[in-house]
Amino acid sequence: MRALFTTACWLWAHLKQARKRGETRLVLERRREKEKQQRRKTILRAARRLFFKQGNRPVTIADIAKKAELSKGAIYLYFSSKEEICAQILLDDIGRVYSEVLPIFDGKSRASEVLMGFAHLYEDFFLKDRELFRLLMNFMMHADNLNLSEDTNQRIIQETNKVISVTESIFQYGIDKGEFLLAREDVKVMRNAFWGMLNGVIALHLFIGKEETRKERIHSNVDGCLETFIGGLRKSAVV
Numbered sequence: 001m002r003a004l005f006t007t008a009c010w011l012w013a014h015l016k017q018a019r020k021r022g023e024t025r026l027v028l029e030r031r032r033e034k035e036k037q038q039r040r041k042t043i044l045r046a047a048r049r050l051f052f053k054q055g056n057r058p059v060t061i062a063d064i065a066k067k068a069e070l071s072k073g074a075i076y077l078y079f080s081s082k083e084e085i086c087a088q089i090l091l092d093d094i095g096r097v098y099s100e101v102l103p104i105f106d107g108k109s110r111a112s113e114v115l116m117g118f119a120h121l122y123e124d125f126f127l128k129d130r131e132l133f134r135l136l137m138n139f140m141m142h143a144d145n146l147n148l149s150e151d152t153n154q155r156i157i158q159e160t161n162k163v164i165s166v167t168e169s170i171f172q173y174g175i176d177k178g179e180f181l182l183a184r185e186d187v188k189v190m191r192n193a194f195w196g197m198l199n200g201v202i203a204l205h206l207f208i209g210k211e212e213t214r215k216e217r218i219h220s221n222v223d224g225c226l227e228t229f230i231g232g233l234r235k236s237a238v239v
Contacts, residue, residue: 111174
């Protein structure tokens with residue numbers, strides 16, 4: 001009986017120690033993961049500041065490492081290339097655009113007002129960070145030539161399509177409410193025309209002309225284009 005009691009005590013103590021070791025290991029793993037995520041954020045924050053100040057092209061991994069106060073080797077532990085860093089910044093900001101445009105589509109305003117509000121929010125987003133627009137256009141035009149993993153490439157496409165799908169919903173809403181005289185099968189055509197117009201105006205004015213009049217020029221040009229665009233979609237009875 002005594003031997004059984006001793007064995008039971010030994011097993012209990014052993015299990016207790018094992019549990020403690022497991023809890024310690026879990027705490028350490030969580031701490032390491034937290035530190036890893038923090039370092040990724042530090043790298044992205046440093047890269048964003050450099051891109052904003054100098055533009056994307058002249059910035060190197062060495063520049064980012066210096067700004068983040070890390071070694072070049074440490075950067076490559078988290079990102080395989082500068083393009084991957086750019087892509088992650090783009091992914092984060094596309095997500096922000098999506099979360100900000102959703103409240104605009106409230107189902108109460110007219111579709112034309114929602115479309116105009118969407119355009120203004122989209123313009124302002126890039127007016128705050130012009131280099132982000134360059135990153136987006138670079139991805140859209142040269143995706144096949146960028147040094148990105150297939151996973152990253154697909155994620156950018158998916159996140160971009162989520163934002164684009166909001167405009168499709170706005171057009172559908174305009175049709176349902178009788179505001180837009182548009183066949184449902186033409187929604188994608190109008191969506192593409194809208195994005196081409198919006199990105200075209202931003203691209204034309206974002207990097208040229210006087211800084212102090214840039215926002216006004218972009219807004220007025222987009223408003224003018226949209227008024228014509230929406231006028232062609234509306235039924236004549238709608239004012």
